[in-house]
Amino acid sequence: MKRLGLWLVACCVWGAEPDWATLERRALELLQQYVAIESVNPPADTRATAAFLKAELDKHAIPTRLHPSGPTGQTNLTARVKGRYSSKKPLLLLNHMDVVPVDRKAWKTDPFRPVVRDGHLLGRGALDMKSIGIQHLMALIALRKTGTVPARDIVMLSTADEETGGDLGIRWMMEKHYRDIDAEYVLDEGGFGTREILAAGKLVFGIMVAEKQTLWVRLRATGTAGHGSQPMPDNANMVLLAALRRAMELPPAKPHPLVAEMTRAMGAPLAKNRYTLAIQGNTVSLTSLRSGVGNPVKVNVIPSAAEATLDCRLLPGEDVKQFLEAMRARINDPRVTLEVVNTPEDAGVSSSRTPLFDALRRALVKHHPGAVVTPMLVPHGTDSGNLRRRGVIAYGFTPMVLDLATNNSAHSDAEAVPVAEFLKGVRILFDVLRSEF
Numbered sequence: 001m002k003r004l005g006l007w008l009v010a011c012c013v014w015g016a017e018p019d020w021a022t023l024e025r026r027a028l029e030l031l032q033q034y035v036a037i038e039s040v041n042p043p044a045d046t047r048a049t050a051a052f053l054k055a056e057l058d059k060h061a062i063p064t065r066l067h068p069s070g071p072t073g074q075t076n077l078t079a080r081v082k083g084r085y086s087s088k089k090p091l092l093l094l095n096h097m098d099v100v101p102v103d104r105k106a107w108k109t110d111p112f113r114p115v116v117r118d119g120h121l122l123g124r125g126a127l128d129m130k131s132i133g134i135q136h137l138m139a140l141i142a143l144r145k146t147g148t149v150p151a152r153d154i155v156m157l158s159t160a161d162e163e164t165g166g167d168l169g170i171r172w173m174m175e176k177h178y179r180d181i182d183a184e185y186v187l188d189e190g191g192f193g194t195r196e197i198l199a200a201g202k203l204v205f206g207i208m209v210a211e212k213q214t215l216w217v218r219l220r221a222t223g224t225a226g227h228g229s230q231p232m233p234d235n236a237n238m239v240l241l242a243a244l245r246r247a248m249e250l251p252p253a254k255p256h257p258l259v260a261e262m263t264r265a266m267g268a269p270l271a272k273n274r275y276t277l278a279i280q281g282n283t284v285s286l287t288s289l290r291s292g293v294g295n296p297v298k299v300n301v302i303p304s305a306a307e308a309t310l311d312c313r314l315l316p317g318e319d320v321k322q323f324l325e326a327m328r329a330r331i332n333d334p335r336v337t338l339e340v341v342n343t344p345e346d347a348g349v350s351s352s353r354t355p356l357f358d359a360l361r362r363a364l365v366k367h368h369p370g371a372v373v374t375p376m377l378v379p380h381g382t383d384s385g386n387l388r389r390r391g392v393i394a395y396g397f398t399p400m401v402l403d404l405a406t407n408n409s410a411h412s413d414a415e416a417v418p419v420a421e422f423l424k425g426v427r428i429l430f431d432v433l434r435s436e437f
């Protein structure tokens with residue numbers, strides 16, 4: 001009797017498959033239409049994208065709420081599919097609807113009239129992260145179409161404002177509507193599947209469990225202004241250059257245990273590239289230089305001041321104060337000031353020893369037999385860091401295998417997503433949502 005009962009439960013959860021041909025056709029159609037909506041941030045006017053997602057959710061009787069958050073049309077959307085056990089807190093599917101601006105001259109295709117070429121859909125937001133948003137949407141629709149009731153509530157949150165830091169997106173939702181998104185787990189962008197980036201020649205799915213801390217600083221050097229014909233020792237430009245050289249000489253950081261965990265899981269050393277380099281230590285990039293007098297700038301005037309910005313990324317657990325003190329000590333020049341533009345708050349690491357992580361692994365391996373699944377650290381920040389800091393178990397989960405060029409295409413003038421991987425990702429996510437965790 002007991003055995004029969006178990007069998008029945010398994011049958012009703014796993015038995016039904018949606019009509020995949022129809023669902024996939026619809027998924028691609030929706031992705032194309034969604035990318036075509038210009039939700040550039042700034043101004044992050046996401047009224048049209050939110051209405052677009054809502055219309056599709058309405059068709060499948062999935063309840064939604066719109067949350068306008070800002071003066072230029074910023075609008076967040078939540079949708080909820082009820083689960084069987086109210087004792088379990090929801091799983092949050094987090095995606096952002098905004099995209100970064102485009103340099104139309106540099107694009108070979110129209111970034112807002114997506115086309116499919118060589119198996120890739122091209123357009124702004126195709127990868128970051130409208131494809132994942134549609135995967136979230138389609139997985140909810142697949143639950144509805146098959147009459148599958150997930151173990152716990154699944155909440156989708158589509159935010160307005162990730163690309164400029166989340167003040168009117170995730171942070172606003174957490175401050176004003178936390179009850180609507182209160183979850184045990186969150187799946188966001190961040191990880192990915194790759195055959196080359198993490199370990200050469202090995203299919204690895206990295207699931208992001210931690211991100212680096214983002215610290216932005218501005219250096220400002222002052223000196224004596226004067227005529228370019230007579231060089232002087234306290235030329236602000238030269239003072240700045242020397243200070244930058246010293247500021248950027250970072251001492252080696254203590255390796256993060258997650259990196260060792262990754263190599264153990266992969267059974268291979270990390271591949272050598274800028275991505276894997278960035279997760280093995282603290283990094284600093286010189287991102288801007290500003291100086292000179294006049295516009296156009298006068299070539300024969302030595303300016304009295306020069307400025308630079310540094311984008312520093314620290315491993316989780318690194319002490320920001322100590323890092324800054326050490327940088328100041330290296331600069332060691334009273335003519336140079338160091339101003340902190342952005343102070344990070346360490347979000348720590350989400351445990352990968354959870355039933356959800358196991359469910360992600362099972363679903364990935366089912367569709368990619370032989371793939372290695374590993375928790376990973378990513379070099380950039382995501383929205384989910386805000387939730388991780390609040391104790392939510394947050395994973396970056398991109399159920400797609402991406403080659404190096406595609407992975408690097410986010411924010412570029414040839415942003416693309418592989419269509420077959422996008423569609424397979426819907427199946428993977430559907431399997432996750434209907435599993436027990």
Ligand SMILES: [Zn+2]
Nearest residue numbers: 128129162189
């Ligand atoms: Zn993104």
